[in-house]
Amino acid sequence: MAVRSRTDTFVLVVNPVQCDGYGHCAELAPELVHLDEWGYPILATAPTPLAARAVHESARLAVRHCPRRALRVERHPAAPASSRSGARTE
Amino acid sequence: MPVDEARSLPRLLAGVLGQPASLAEHRARYGATPPGAHLLDELEAAGLTGRGGAAFPTARKAAVVRAQRGHAKVLVINAMEGEPAAHKDRTLLATNPHLVLDGAAALARAIGAARVVVAVARDEQATARIVRQALGERERQDRGLTLELHTPPWRYVAGEESALVHWLNDHQALPQYRPSRPSILRVAGAPTLVDNAETCAHVALIARHGATWFRAVGTAASPGSTLVSVTGAVARPIVVEVALGTPLRAVLQAAGADPEPQAVLLGGYGGTWLAASHLDTPLANEALGPLGASVGAGVIVVVPTDACGLRETLRITRWMAHESARQCGPCAFGLPALARDLQAIVAGGPDAPAAITRLTERSAAIAGRGACRHPDGVVRLVRSALEVFAAHLDTHRRGRPCAVGARRPVVAVPELEPEEDLVWQ
Numbered sequence: 001m002a003v004r005s006r007t008d009t010f011v012l013v014v015n016p017v018q019c020d021g022y023g024h025c026a027e028l029a030p031e032l033v034h035l036d037e038w039g040y041p042i043l044a045t046a047p048t049p050l051a052a053r054a055v056h057e058s059a060r061l062a063v064r065h066c067p068r069r070a071l072r073v074e075r076h077p078a079a080p081a082s083s084r085s086g087a088r089t090e
Numbered sequence: 091m092p093v094d095e096a097r098s099l100p101r102l103l104a105g106v107l108g109q110p111a112s113l114a115e116h117r118a119r120y121g122a123t124p125p126g127a128h129l130l131d132e133l134e135a136a137g138l139t140g141r142g143g144a145a146f147p148t149a150r151k152a153a154v155v156r157a158q159r160g161h162a163k164v165l166v167i168n169a170m171e172g173e174p175a176a177h178k179d180r181t182l183l184a185t186n187p188h189l190v191l192d193g194a195a196a197l198a199r200a201i202g203a204a205r206v207v208v209a210v211a212r213d214e215q216a217t218a219r220i221v222r223q224a225l226g227e228r229e230r231q232d233r234g235l236t237l238e239l240h241t242p243p244w245r246y247v248a249g250e251e252s253a254l255v256h257w258l259n260d261h262q263a264l265p266q267y268r269p270s271r272p273s274i275l276r277v278a279g280a281p282t283l284v285d286n287a288e289t290c291a292h293v294a295l296i297a298r299h300g301a302t303w304f305r306a307v308g309t310a311a312s313p314g315s316t317l318v319s320v321t322g323a324v325a326r327p328i329v330v331e332v333a334l335g336t337p338l339r340a341v342l343q344a345a346g347a348d349p350e351p352q353a354v355l356l357g358g359y360g361g362t363w364l365a366a367s368h369l370d371t372p373l374a375n376e377a378l379g380p381l382g383a384s385v386g387a388g389v390i391v392v393v394p395t396d397a398c399g400l401r402e403t404l405r406i407t408r409w410m411a412h413e414s415a416r417q418c419g420p421c422a423f424g425l426p427a428l429a430r431d432l433q434a435i436v437a438g439g440p441d442a443p444a445a446i447t448r449l450t451e452r453s454a455a456i457a458g459r460g461a462c463r464h465p466d467g468v469v470r471l472v473r474s475a476l477e478v479f480a481a482h483l484d485t486h487r488r489g490r491p492c493a494v495g496a497r498r499p500v501v502a503v504p505e506l507e508p509e510e511d512l513v514w515q
Binding site for chain 1: 266267269417418419420421423424427452455459460461
């Protein structure tokens with residue numbers, strides 16, 4: 001297991017093919033998700049620090065309770081600057 | 091080869107357009123492919139980029155697949171040409187099919203592929219016949235390689251590489267969600283390289299003449315020649331081969347198009363409108379990028395001064411919405427909503443000002459949220475239309491129908507098939 005640094009960040013990511021717009025994520029992680037006019041999630045693209053534990057917990061709840069299993073949390077190491085290839089999926 | 095000769099065009103379209111060269115004629119015209127030990131190095135030095143739309147460096151893409159384990163790799167030649175405004179791959183195959191196949195064979199050997207799949211849309215029966223005939227002529231030519239023709243259904247997104255590979259595996263021409271790029275595509279489990287048909291023809295010529303020859307035309311950042319499909323305000327739809335970096339106006343002249351149009355649509359249906367004031371811009375991504383445009387799939391649609399660009403955009407958007415694979419919500423619901431907003435704007439009723447606001451907001455909400463780039467292309471089209479046709483937009487905003495509304499449409503948009511008739515298998 002990778003060492004969890006205080007400055008690591010994460011983003012919540014959706015598989016748009018899998019997503020059917022149930023919208024549970026917007027209720028479970030309102031800090032990161034709002035729904036478009038058709039009920040599909042628009043996710044915060046800016047990385048959130050893992051240190052923001054409450055937000056991280058919301059994201060994990062959203063992942064766990066997605067009826068379509070369309071969400072995942074991608075962790076990015078703090079340094080060097082986060083790159084997609086360096087991302088880990090929780 | 092002397093420099094003058096290296097600079098002469100056409101390179102890819104030598105011969106009579108639409109008259110497919112037999113293998114013997116092809117040999118007489120282009121000579122045989124020399125055995126190339128360092129093809130990928132030569133492609134890298136040539137700076138060849140993919141001609142299917144993404145303009146990704148061909149050598150780099152090939153090297154990723156070559157580095158994969160195993161010898162049973164697959165090369166897919168993408169001649170799907172789902173872009174209705176493009177007919178350059180079809181024209182190339184109908185003229186020099188063996189040039190494409192030479193390039194395919196050379197690339198296959200370079201990456202360690204034993205199987206080559208040529209993908210031609212099912213509706214393009216004439217092209218499929220030409221390819222089948224050419225493959226038959228080459229039976230003793232490409233030792234150690236299996237070359238096959240496959241005919242997926244013609245859909246706008248069916249030529250997107252993940253959709254094409256998905257069809258080859260499961261007969262579903264649907265784009266796949268690929269969270270990490272570059273991801274390795276696989277046909278029947280084997281690492282797979284997908285390259286556009288025109289790209290392969292360039293490979294065949296670089297294998298013969300080398301990188302320096304290739305760079306004798308084009309710009310430093312965008313070397314070589316490229317095929318351009320010119321349609322719209324033109325005597326007849328035509329494919330021209332030009333050096334990258336040729337000013338757009340010169341491309342229009344070469345195609346016999348209206349030299350003083352209102353605007354051109356560049357790249358494809360999911361491309362960018364450019365006002366006539368930009369026609370001195372070179373056809374090269376380094377020059378077009380700052381304008382938000384790109385060469386794309388080598389498409390130029392010419393719109394004359396007496397047409398309504400908003401109405402043309404509406405017609406394209408409606409069709410693009412219909413061609414959504416309906417896998418992703420923002421695309422499946424968002425694109426028809428954009429079409430409805432455009433409809434309200436073009437109609438010029440009291441709802442027009444609100445529709446302009448909605449269109450702008452919805453475009454922003456949809457961009458980047460599909461598994462493939464289909465919705466992003468429509469957003470690019472719509473946003474550039476609002477800018478380039480601002481004068482028309484103002485007329486419509488004030489609730490007046492457009493003065494040129496009665497003119498015959500310019501862009502040859504295919505008819506909408508009933509939804510239940512759309513074939514994805």
